[in-house]
Amino acid sequence: MEITNFWVYFAARPLFWIVITLMAFLLAMALNRKVGGSALLHPVLVAMVLIIVLLQLSGTDYDTYFEGAQFIHFLLGPATVALAVPLFDHRERIRRLLVPLSVACISGSLTAVVSTLLIGQLLGASDALLLSLAPKSVTSPIAIGIADQIGGYPSLAAGLALMTGVIGCLLAPLVFKMLKTRSETAIGFSLGLSAHGFGTAYAMQRSTLTGAFAGLAMGLTGVLSSLLIPLVVRLMGLS
Amino acid sequence: MVQGFLILLLCQLTGEWLMVWLGIPVPGPVAGMILLLIGLVVFGRVPDYLRMPAEGLIRHLSLLFVPAGVGLMVFADVLAQQWLAILLSLVLSTFITLIVTAWMLQTLETRQRK
Structure with a gap:
């Protein structure tokens, strides 16, 4: 058997791309640990680049890759549902801060979508791109749903949300220094709101309290945005 | 389980x-x-x-997130053509959002404690 036939035989099997995805992720995690957990070399980002390079080199298209990778992707649904558990765990603290949290969540989510759309529009982004940019601060599984809903590209929206997550973690220390933010609640909540899962993972490194509020912000922003973004988009005449 | x-x-x-x-x-x-x-x-x-x-x-x-993220490769054209608009709107908007949220919650929290 020629080596090319061998490749075609294996690439056609979904299992191969699941294995590659897991291996790329583990490799990316190891690399990230080695450089001291820098957000710029986030495991997701590194794994994505590794896999894209491999797909390009082997001439494999995304659909073929996704035939295998969809089994991992599928778990995003139940994982999103599972976010109810940490929310339930911190219900007492949430109840106490209900008003400040709601106000911060509404103004933050609104700022996120309106500023993205305005800046994008100003810089001449196409409508399809704008609609994919709109849910950028929302955690990817929800961003995919929202983009689908308003007529953007779901998979582009997911990628842009991932980029936002990395950017948020890089900018956060600067912002907290500027504002002299000491409150762990405010730090966690703003990280989760603007940088969703990435911000939550980053906040978890500070303390579990910071992480819990980041998780809360991610959940709340997700729910609120799925109602808010279609509305804002319609008001701005984009769909 | x-x-x-x-x-x-x-x-x-x-x-x-x-x-x-x-x-x-x-x-x-x-x-x-x-x-x-x-x-x-x-x-x-x-x-x-x-x-x-x-x-x-x-x-x-x-x-x-990785499988969906790899999907960015399908949009290589869009990214190459509009990379500046994408990068600037992501960075600026995330920066503004962080400031608004952190500042707002910080202020409201201090007020509630008083």
Whole structure:
């Protein structure tokens, strides 16, 4: 058997791309640990680049890759549902801060979508791109749903949300220094709101309290945005 | 474990159906999350068989983003043509959002404590 036939035989099997995805992720995690957990070399980002390079080199298209990778992707649904558990765990603290949290969540989510759309529009982004940019601060599984809903590209929206997550973690220390933010609640909540899962993972490194509020912000922003973004988009005449 | 995973999937499925039926533009998994939260509040605690798969999934959340992230390759053209607009709107908007949220919550919290 020629080596090319061998490749075609294996690439056609979904299992191969699941294995590659897991291996790329583990490799990316190891690399990230080695450089001291820098957000710029986030495991997701590194794994994505590794896999894209491999797909390009082997001439494999995304659909073929996704035939295998969809089994991992599928778990995003139940994982999103599972976010109810940490929310339930911190219900007492949430109840106490209900008003400040709601106000911060509404103004933050609104700022996120309106500023993205305005800046994008100003810089001449196409409508399809704008609609994919709109849910950028929302955690990817929800961003995919929202983009689908308003007529953007779901998979582009997911990628842009991932980029936002990395950017948020890089900018956060600067912002907290500027504002002299000491409150762990405010730090966690703003990280989760603007940088969703990435911000939550980053906040978890500070303390579990910071992480819990980041998780809360991610959940709340997700729910609120799925109602808010279609509305804002319609008001701005984009769909 | 299996029981807990089934609960997660059932919540998602019910969420999908409800949103389609009611015509509300909330993604099924989000509706499922709200359903599960209501269920937990009514039930009063998180059973171990649910906590295990739930926390397992959340711990490895970032891995689950990889397949969708690789999808960016399909949009290489869009990214190459409009990279400046994309990068600037992501960076500036994230910066503004962080400031607004952190400042707002910080101020409201101090006021509530007084």
